[in-house]
Amino acid sequence: MIVRDGDWKLFDYDFHTGRSVWVMEDGNRTHWRTDYPVENLVRQNEFTRHATAGNAFGEWTKVASIPLHLAHSENLVRAHSEGDDRYVKRWLNDGDNRAWRSFEGHL
């Protein structure tokens, strides 16, 4: 059975996380789309930020939980591998990415 969303065809579905990967052929190129449900994660991160507010940076402080596809597409994984901490920290300190932070404080 082929599951469709308009011209998009379901390529992969992960029951555990709800991630779906869609593919679309326009006759010339193959397009990919990944849908991640992140509502829960945004709320979890917000909850964690509040729960740890006022804590000092202890041992093994979880600073951020970033959706996997975003970590790759925003080049955070690559930058972190290459030791470009400035890039990663700038990204994490950016107010636009606050939803993925699970611990307050400037890195």
Added chain:
Amino acid sequence: MAVLTNTFQTTQAVGNREELSDVVSRITPEDTPIYSLIEKGKCTTYHPEWETDELAAPGANIREEGEEYAFGAITPPTRLGNYTQIMRKDWIISATQEVTAEAGNVQKRKYQKLKKGVEIRKDVEFAIIDTNATVAGSTREFGSLSTWIVSNASRGAGGANDGFNIGTGLTVAPTDGTQRAFTKAILDSVMQQGYQNGANFRHVSVSPYVKSVFVTFMSDSNVAPFRYAVSQGGERNTIVATADYYEGPFGTVMIHPNRVQAVNGAVARNAFFIDTDMLSFLWLRQIQEDRDVAKTGDADKGVIIGEGTLKVHNERGLGVAADLFGLSSAS
């Protein structure tokens, strides 16, 4: 030399095909964390070899006045190697099925090709995290990551390292120890061993269950107790599908859940600590379609094949916390 006017270059072309392996690598890279993280290279033989050399450990260096020189022996670099492994995926579609669907033959083939390409990439990831020792001969197997690591390892009671055997040129699978729960002490032990051996661990790849245990480390006694929000009914556990960024005592580390490590208990029991400079994957034959498969019968056949090996530049740059409960609190 200058390029003649009107020379048609690849940078101007719009219809050049990308290699299948490049396309396959870009689709959901998060599904194969270790393979996506490490550098991909090429090798020209089924048994690529490389060397490692190291400085002597620091020690007291005190000499007497007027002393005659004495010369120490030079230790030759250690010669390491791994064998390539052939991986294949295939499909066969009856000619009737081919025309039944509305999509054309090319697109159906293309779809299968991509699907099998992604599957073969997951098989590469599986081979990396598997527990296979190196096997030479015609059905070669590359020594997986867990068989290489000896320097930075934390194992359960009765567990033992084996690693690369210089005499045979093969790796030997480690001896499993008694399984135990993942704790902060195990984590710190591997991180510290790595730090002392010069490793720079930046990524940790674990089974999804171990990642959920990792989160509880935040509830350390020296920070305020932490409670977790319970998922509301019907909601997905998206918290598992995240890269977590931790500030730890030995630097910042990114924790990746690896679904391939959840395939069975044998691979879920290891947590890998990775310095991406110390690991790469060498392709002898990149993932590609065999276009010369003979057509026989009333069907369309396809084969995707690749041959490559894991290059562990220096196992001191890698670590493993082995014998963990990787699937649940008791398995």
